[in-house]
Amino acid sequence: MGTGSSGSAAKASRAAPPRVELLRVGHRPGRDPRLSTHLALVARAFGARRMYLHPPDPRVEASLAGVRARWGGEFEVVPAPSWTSVVRDAQGPVVHLTMYGVPLARVLPRLRRPRDVLLVVGGAKVPPRLYGDATFNVSVGSQPHSEVAAVAVVLRELLGLPGARAFPGARQRIVPSARGKSVVPDRRTVP
């Protein structure tokens, strides 16, 4: 898709940013709905297309459907009864985010050219075969931290900082403020 700007030849030849999807494996419906919801919200806000959730959890799906109704965009949580088939069907590199992997900076150049990238994050228990099935096992710092942070930083590197743009179809949007809160109806959604 064109950007509408009169870019130079150098800019025009540059690859478009990849289409990024996220797969969350090892979700525990009893314990993890908040963390998996944070993961999905981050994926959405930072420009990913969808999050596959294994095992499926209607609570997380419903929560993101509500956000989408209010705040717009096409993002959705897709139930994934089989995570292996999501990995097998991936159209580009499969990037497993793990504190044990190779540093992100080393892998980044190889993630900027493909048209599709699938990020994968595990929960408390990561299936051992994921380390073998992934194209890359990548760490964002070789320290324990948070899958939410890892996804945010990788998306920021691949797609840039999320701006103040509202998502198409939003019922409301935020007007950035130096002080306080400003939320207005999104008139652009009126046909």
Place this chain on the structure above:
Amino acid sequence: MGTGSSGSAAKASRAAPPRVELLRVGHRPGRDPRLSTHLALVARAFGARRMYLHPPDPRVEASLAGVRARWGGEFEVVPAPSWTSVVRDAQGPVVHLTMYGVPLARVLPRLRRPRDVLLVVGGAKVPPRLYGDATFNVSVGSQPHSEVAAVAVVLRELLGLPGARAFPGARQRIVPSARGKSVVPDRRTVP
């Protein structure tokens, strides 16, 4: 502090990265220990000095003390019975991260020069006066997502991507691997 490298004059005149601290307000001990622990882990892994926690929660403090014992470094969770005094005592700009604020990219240039930066994130309920007491109210995308992601991205912008470096005093460290897990005793800690 010097870096030990023979930098050019241009490099030498560049400001050192700020010392960053994090304040988490509105923590709910019954509901939020996991999210606040993720916040603290991210702050530590991405190079912040400490996290003030309001109201205090010994569970989060103990969890991070355990991580520090195993993985090293000086990071700690500091109980903050009064969040206003942490803000009042800040030695540099107070940066409140909120989806309602001005875009991060606009404020970043003003965060690179100070010697100290205090990041503040709210929980479910943000005290209204925080919007007034903060030097800047800053958004990482004007969309709902996660305070964990916001902190990670701001620290990445200010301090760079976290590398594979172990922290001083670690009992163990990760050797980055293309496949699988490699954790070894950190012999560098032997005196």
